[in-house]
Amino acid sequence: MKVLIIGKSGQLANELLTEKPNTIEILCLGRADVDITMYESINKAISDFQPQVIINASAYTAVDKAESDQKSAYSLNQHAVTNLAKSAKQHQVRLLHVSTDFVFDGNNNKAYLVDDTTNPTSVYGASKLAGEQEILTLHPENSAIIRTSWLYSSFGNNFVKTMIKLMQERDELGVVCDQIGCPTYAKGLAQFLWSLTSRDVINQHYHWSDYGVASWYDFAVAIQNTAFNKGLLTKKITIKPIPASSYPTPATRPTFSLLNANESYQIKTSNHWAEQLEQCLTNLV
Ligand SMILES: NC(=O)C1=CN([C@@H]2O[C@H](COP(=O)(O)OP(=O)(O)OC[C@H]3O[C@@H](n4cnc5c(N)ncnc54)[C@H](OP(=O)(O)O)[C@@H]3O)[C@@H](O)[C@H]2O)C=CC1
Ligand SMILES: Cc1cn([C@H]2C[C@H](O)[C@@H](COP(=O)(O)OP(=O)(O)O[C@H]3O[C@@H](C)C(=O)[C@@H](O)[C@H]3O)O2)c(=O)[nH]c1=O
16 A cells, blocks of 8 residues: 655654554655645645555644744645645545644533534634645545644654753743643554554544643643653753643633544554653653
8 A cells, every 4th residue: 555644854754654554655745845735746746656545744833823824824734735635536545634632612621522513712723624624525535634632752843842851951840730631642643543544434533642631731740750760851840830821822722622532542542641651752762
């Protein structure tokens, strides 16, 4: 089977490469190779490689920056997705597209189901939702939208690496304790995506996160303890739980964005997020 991955330098694309099953032939393209905002460019890449599956691991993921750069966010998170969906449909290729917990407004008090009402609170979330809708309109027969949350990896930039850096530089850190979700190791998501490539029939929507629940503060404390135990930090600093109101950001993030991924766990099991974090930091040592 031939699989085309878009978003070469991102954390998910790198984990997809490390987790690649032996039977798969991969072409992984980045923005230096293809301009997915131009239909002709992505259509040519698909025409040339003739994949059976495309995994879109590219996105505009700078949540705060998106508030003042809507054009770029929509260009990649909606218009490029339109191009991918159109070309995938034309070539009868399965499209696996990754989306986010930030499509929800966070007012739920139980984990979000795939068909719960979406209502993004940020430009990033709204642009990702627009991308989801393009896929369901243009190529509903053979596409899946896989929403995930709080993704991190030993590759690329993410909350785990930001925290370790700040913990090396500072004596004290305030971290938001009233936004709840679930950290997700991109390696597990990559394995789940590989499972979907070979299934005869796929759903239109999946949720994927690691097991459990956390606030950003809980996550930061676990990052410090785990990184310290592994020798990635030489000292521990004070981490204070703070309300989101004390950490103003351009984008409004959901207060509660836990995803109900029980259906996905029938396909592939995961682990508690703290065990996954331990695994990731082992790979960082
Ligand atoms: N990060 C997170 O916390 C979460 C992410 N997600 C979703 O998961 C998916 C993967 O995210 P993640 O691996 O973190 O993303 P990254 O930000 O690590 O990587 C995204 C990649 O997209 C490509 N890209 C960025 N801008 C452009 C552009 N203007 N033109 C073309 N390509 C561009 C880049 O690859 P290259 O330069 O090689 O083209 C970049 O490395 C995305 O759909 C994201 O929305 C969902 C929930 C949480
Ligand atoms: C750096 C820092 C952040 N925070 C807070 C801000 C915010 O509420 C929370 C997370 O901040 P970040 O900006 O690192 O994470 P953010 O980029 O908002 O993470 C999101 O990225 C997109 C791509 C997604 O799809 C989401 O699932 C989610 O992972 O932590 C602190 O409280 N203290 C700090 O020192």
